[in-house]
Amino acid sequence: NKIKTLLSTDKLNPVLIVSPSWLSPGASVTLSCDVEYPSEGWLFSWYKAVPYYKITEEPYTYELLPDGSKTAQSLHIINGQTSTAGYVCRVERGSNFYHNYYSKPKFVWSADVNSAASLTVGPVVQNFGYDSVKLTCKGNSPSWRVRKFPENRRPYCSNFWDSGESVCIIDTTYSDDGVYWCESMSKEFSNAVNITIQDFYSGPIMVIPDDPVKTGTFVSLSCKLRRKKIYPSVAFYHNNKLIQNDSREELNFLAVSNSDEGSYKCQYSGKESPSRYMSVKCE
Known part of the structure; x- marks a missing residue:
């Protein structure tokens, strides 16, 4: 027994x-x-x-x-x-x-890229409220899926096979570090890529609405760093001119005007973000 x-x-x-x-x-x-x-x-x-x-x-x-x-x-x-x-x-x-x-x-896993099956990793894309990284599968097969290890309860980017190019969007709000690769319905495996989300961030991200904002409305811009500091020093620039320099991570406009349109960037404890453009349209 x-x-x-x-x-x-x-x-x-x-x-x-x-x-x-x-x-x-x-x-x-x-x-x-x-x-x-x-x-x-x-x-x-x-x-x-x-x-x-x-x-x-x-x-x-x-x-x-x-x-x-x-x-x-x-x-x-x-x-x-x-x-x-x-x-x-x-x-x-x-x-x-x-x-x-x-x-x-x-x-x-192999890091070598071949024409029959390949995985490419795009840069960080800034969206309204979150950032993302795009992974793309290409090759000879008509159908693909993106696999990940460790699985963390979700081994695949999607529960479906994608026709043509398979695109996987990683929301970088959540730490989704791991090894990624493509698998095809034709039994092919692509090169593998070891992704650490923090590696995509050499500095802060300037968060700005993607769509034009209306004059007279309240608008809030922000400066985001993935690993926040307890006592940050945050500076905002409009068309390369310093407009705010303190510990606040937000730049608020109570009633935005046409003169507020332009290029914005920020510095977070000495690290500078890429510039982003805010468009303003009349009410």
Whole structure:
């Protein structure tokens, strides 16, 4: 009874370890499959994870690797891998046991860009109230999806395949650091990109309404720094002329006028934002 209880626990689920995580030219990839209990008596099989069209149900199917079927070795070496790929291991005990279990997919990433599948990262785009970064998938396949690790409950940018170019918008209001790559319905993986949202911010962001503001209305501009300081020094400039210099992160207009139209920028504790233009139209 004790053995049956142990066999029914998560300790039977194998854990796949991929080394290295990032490919380098000429390097081999080592797959290691570990089972916590029991640790001996298993046969190991090795698979490549292939994108599947049902994203929300079973995102991958598994294709057996050459020489990857039912070996007693818990290690498997892959030579000549040059692009991003996913792998899975399966463990089973002899024919009298009927126990076989699959690991979760693990990935090895490549930063090399190829024409068949590529991921490009755009600059930060300032929107009204938030900023975003655009990721774009391109290549030979008609359908794409953007994958992320760690998943943080959301492994894909969308729960649908996108036709043509796939575009993923990351809201930088939330820290969504991780490794991103594209997967196609044609079983292709793109280059991977390690994104740290803070890397996009060398300075503050000047927040201005995207649409023209009406004369006589209240308008508030702001100077935003992702990592705020406790006692900031914030300066606002209109057409390169200093108009406010204190600790306030907002520049308010009780009744905006035509003379307020122009280019604005700010300095946050010595760091300067890019300039942005505010348009004013008559009521």
